[in-house]
Amino acid sequence: MRPLYPLKVVIFLSIVSLGACAAVSEQNQQTRPEALSQAETGPLAGTGIQPNVVAYSDSEAETGFDDPLIRLNRAIFAFNDVSYRYVLIPAARTYQKAPVPIRTGIGNFFDNIKSPISIVNHLLQLNGREAGRETARFLINSTVGIVGIMDPATSSFDIARNQTGMRQTLTQYGAGYGAYLVLPFIGPSNIRDGSSVFFDSLLNPLGYMDNPESTVIRVFDNFQEFSPTAEGYLTLRAESEDPYIFMRNLHLQGRLRDAQYRQQ
Numbered sequence: 720m721r722p723l724y725p726l727k728v729v730i731f732l733s734i735v736s737l738g739a740c741a742a743v744s745e746q747n748q749q750t751r752p753e754a755l756s757q758a759e760t761g762p763l764a765g766t767g768i769q770p771n772v773v774a775y776s777d778s779e780a781e782t783g784f785d786d787p788l789i790r791l792n793r794a795i796f797a798f799n800d801v802s803y804r805y806v807l808i809p810a811a812r813t814y815q816k817a818p819v820p821i822r823t824g825i826g827n828f829f830d831n832i833k834s835p836i837s838i839v840n841h842l843l844q845l846n847g848r849e850a851g852r853e854t855a856r857f858l859i860n861s862t863v864g865i866v867g868i869m870d871p872a873t874s875s876f877d878i879a880r881n882q883t884g885m886r887q888t889l890t891q892y893g894a895g896y897g898a899y900l901v902l903p904f905i906g907p908s909n910i911r912d913g914s915s916v917f918f919d920s921l922l923n924p925l926g927y928m929d930n931p932e933s934t935v936i937r938v939f940d941n942f943q944e945f946s947p948t949a950e951g952y953l954t955l956r957a958e959s960e961d962p963y964i965f966m967r968n969l970h971l972q973g974r975l976r977d978a979q980y981r982q983q
Contacts, residue, residue: 785898786967792901796963799906803952807904810942811949822943824868829925829940831860831867836884836922843888849881856880885915896974899967907970 786792814822834857841850856872863871872878889911897910905916920926925937959965 785896787898788900792899793963795901795903796906796966799901799904800956800962802904803949807942807945808949808953811946814943814946815949825943827860827864827870828867829943830880830882831857831864832925833923835924836919837882839922840883840885840888840919841881844883844891849883852878853881885918886912889915899970907966 834853838850838853838857841847841853855876856878859872859876859878860867860870863869863875870880873880894911896912900908900910900913902908902913902916905913908916925933925940928936955965955969956962
């Protein structure tokens with residue numbers, strides 16, 4: 720497998736954002752406390768709410784947001800809005816009709832193959848125990864679990880998944896959020912979290928596949944993560960006079976909730 724060249728990095732970053740998930744699976748939520756309070760990517764990124772919950776105002780006065788890129792952000796938000804409503808959400812509705820065991824197996828496979836992201840970031844966070852557990856999960860599920868389609872590491876060995884990434888690593892070392900930033904397809908983010916997407920992509924083995932099908936596989940990976948939360952975007956959008964401000968405020972609420980959790 721050859722290194723990811725700069726051009727491929729740019730292409731991959733565009734692809735990796737396609738339909739990125741706004742939440743993790745129910746099993747992950749049981750092992751990652753922050754997963755209950757903040758979605759990482761997708762149309763509900765950083766909102767800190769579940770897809771069926773509507774709250775908060777879209778008033779400009781309530782934000783106090785560092786949004787120097789507002790013109791660019793609004794343009795990207797408009798692009799995302801059209802993409803979600805007319806392409807990704809209709810496709811997600813169709814995918815959600817697939818049998819649950821099939822969707823679960825697909826999600827397990829992709830979670831397993833991306834284990835290096837969590838392993839390396841646990842090491843960077845000086846958490847060798849969790850890095851070892853994630854390595855054990857990867858070895859068990861890649862073999863006994865048939866390339867990760869099943870999850871015997873959890874069901875038979877009681878090694879629960881504890882996903883992490885560069886966002887958590889940078890947070891641990893005191894990196895600030897930076898300016899608010901809307902990313903293509905990913906949605907509400909900020910400079911720190913946006914850069915984390917790039918670094919995590921370099922640890923994703925899917926980015927090093929060198930065959931014509933690799934692009935399709937990477938797109939589908941992010942789409943299948945996005946699909947469970949797709950409808951939540953429409954619910955929130957319907958409650959807002961200005962969807963851009965509304966989603967931005969929700970992102971701020973998620974940041975505040977995360978800060979409160981870390982202080983506990």
